[in-house]
Amino acid sequence: MAKPKKTPRPKAETPKGFRDYFGAEVTERAEMLSKIAGVYHRYGFDALESSAVETVEALGKFLPDVDRPNEGVFAWQEDEDATWLALRYDLTAPLARVYAQYRNDLPTPYRRYAMGPVWRNEKPGPGRFRQFYQCDADTVGAPTVAADAEICAMLADTLEEVGIPRGDYLIRVNNRKVLNGVLEAMGLTDDAQRADVLRTIDKFDKVGERGVRELLGKGRLDASGAYIDGVGLSDEQAEPVLAFLTSKADSADKTLENLSAAVGGSAIGAEGVEELRTIAALLAAQGYGSDRIELDPSVVRGLGYYTGPVFEAELTFEITDEKGRPRQFGSVAGGGRYDDLVKRFTGQEVPATGVSIGVDRLLAALRAKGRVTSSAEGPVVVTVMDRDRMADYQAMVSELRNAGIRAEVYLGNPKNFGNQLKYADRRHSPVAIIEGGEEKANGVVQIKDLILGAQIAESATLEEWKERPSQFEVPRTEMVAKVREILGSRS
Template sequence: MDTNPSLSADAATAKREPMTDAVRPEARPPRGFVDRRARDLTAERKILAAVAEVYERYGFEALETGAFEYADALGKFLPDADRPNEGVFALQDDDEQWMALRYDLTAPLARFAAQNWETLPKPFRRYAFGPVWRNEKPGPGRYREFVQCDADTVGSARPEADAEIIAMAVAGLEAAGLPAGSAIVKINNRKLLNGLMTAAGVTSEAQKLSVLRAVDKLDRLGPDAVRLLLGEGRKDESGDFTKGAGLNAAAAERVIAFTAAGAGDRSATLGALSNVVGGSAEGDEGLAELAAIDAALTGLGVSADRAAFDPSVVRGLEYYTGAVFEAELLLQTTDDKGQPMRFGSIGGGGRYDDLVARFTGERTPATGFSFGVTRLAAALKAAGRDLAADARGPVVVLVLDQERMADYMAVAGELRAAGIAAEVYLGTSGMRPQMKYADRRLSPAAVIIGGDEFAAGTVTLKDLDLGRELASAVTDNAAWRAERPGQMTVPRTELVVAVRKIVDAQP
């Protein structure tokens, strides 16, 4: 019965009438949006549970903000246009205010902190996770909706706050399943780069941006190509010419020396950096902050093979105001075609002391780290730790006698009461299709009760994973059918115990 009073008579008539080909929509998701089934969701939930446990152990509290924020509060991606939808998905509310789906979790934090600052413990330490949306051109591995996880400290200017975020990021990635040594957090400081620009004689913002873009290509192009980009420019293999930053040879070499100062030992890196940027006010301030981060990381037991100083990290320098860091996967990985590929960054963050000031007018220090949950799941898979591989569906109770449905339901209820996920097959197919259904559901076991079992007070159980494992070595089909590997018959009273043994044996 339809009780919706707003449904018009025409709409109600259309609802009852069968759809024609002319009005039938094509079943497809919008570009940049994906559907995810249980395997992928299980992997992401495991990551979030493991990381949340680490973050809470560090004393960070959970915070959840709404999916929408007022567009002016987001303060990014917004052009001077009647409809602020460049980069965000925006709509106008009935009070004519524009609001948009959040594009990250940091902008909502800044709004929340500014709004509730008087009542918050200071510094305010929070973590958050949830979907974010970006109205950008989708591409391979680039979606318009994805799940992000953030941890931030708002209200502390101490370098030790940066160090704690870094240590927590290392611990969180390892808790999620990345083996120790498979990833590293690389650390730089915006103030060092400002000191470098002063030492290299860079004055204009345009030239500074050209220098940073050149440095950002170091890993991909190498130092010789970057020298050209720092100077007059470079012609690539296709013949296209990229105009350079216009530095003279001495200034370009100073920049190259700066990027090459990174070493495994953090203290040695600080010494090398001091030779390049020491003496400038911002450079010395950045060196002092990195030294404090080094001391704190050492005290926290985070070695240089897990968190290292790397002057070539230049991410988001128009946004960050001090320390910047980027987590990178170190493992050799391959693409879908088996070709070697560089997986690269799996998360990043840094110090952003100007974000809350957009609301309050007062500078409020803040630092944080963020990673994309789907991307981390992909990194774990590349590292040989596919969290979706051990995803399991429910135990399936097969229906061999339609007149005994109540008995099959009782079996499923008994398993559920014991904490075991179970379902009764509710289709109309025979036994073989039901077994195929259980296999597609990734079920650990199937419960088979036919007339013989009902008469004898027994149940037959099929250990599906064991059966698949044994099937890989089968050489004789007749012997396979006769032995029925992974299949057992137990008394009805021992159902729960027997099923639990099968379920608990799964990885």
């Protein structure tokens, strides 16, 4: 008789482009987000947790800043009524839906923050995942740039709160309206040509002043040797754009003067310059100097997407990259004003401004600076010398936990004591406790300082070894105190 076919075993694998987070990876992020939420809360922002799933209709068919269809999201069709549902790809599209849905019940202006995972149906790459965290704060319904200034101030406070000291970050502010003014002053009214100029400006970060000059003109050879066609402006025509991008001066006043010159007689340009002036004045009044927040027209990220002020937070300290070269850490947050948030739902234009923090990048920065206050230390491990006395060992961990000390009893097969110490090692335990029959009879326990023990084993001479014991016998009644002493000596 033929054997019944066996179903092959399923593969135990995370789907491609997804990953799992373990222990400290989870708690360090949670602690950072909790600190950020504290600052946002103090600024009067309210938490919002929208559903992870949206109708494709509400989400819109395009990601905000990419010319990409619906394929960028994970979507499926409902059985019941054929509605298409999708996982949110950011926290702004859901905010638009929520605000349109509940606008009569929400305060106006509505300050809200949101933090949570978003999903992108994209080709995964190294360090690029299809699920990642975002952390946003937005003010909806406030037309005044005081709202933008507030977001910048809050961003500065947030970075300091999580552990980036003053001097190690800089928030740079620009304004899309000023650029519009420059284009107007140039007489550039053709939408397609304006879009070309915007796209070119977006490359300023990469190709610099000379590169932009070439790309605005005839074109340029890029690094790969390919020739990139230019926008076709004359040198003279391109000049105001470059004047705008390089108008940053030593003082905000001087920068504003340069910008005023660049926009010539454009009304929208003058409005943009005035907005920047107001933002600078409001921030100065609250004590945020240019060591923390400054006007910088060379900030171009997102200038095509936003409609007014644009801001970006950069970490200015150096790290060593994967090739061992020093480089600046770079951007960890960005945002700006976008005034058509809910228009697609209601037909009404509603002003909004907000910021998004790159959660993973900020966490990486804190780790690079050794600023993560990790509560990830392993537990004290109470070993099991006599499996019939499990109650004794459980009572020990109970005592330790009641004293606020992370502790656990070994719950594997206790037969092989070496396995218990290996387990403690894998758990990064600072301390192991041993109470065999003899210790029990004498009313004592053995306390092993595992970290000191490992240090001694690695580097000590025989004399040092003898002088610095890493195992202590103490009366059972003094167990908690001795453990606390060992843990305390290292914190």
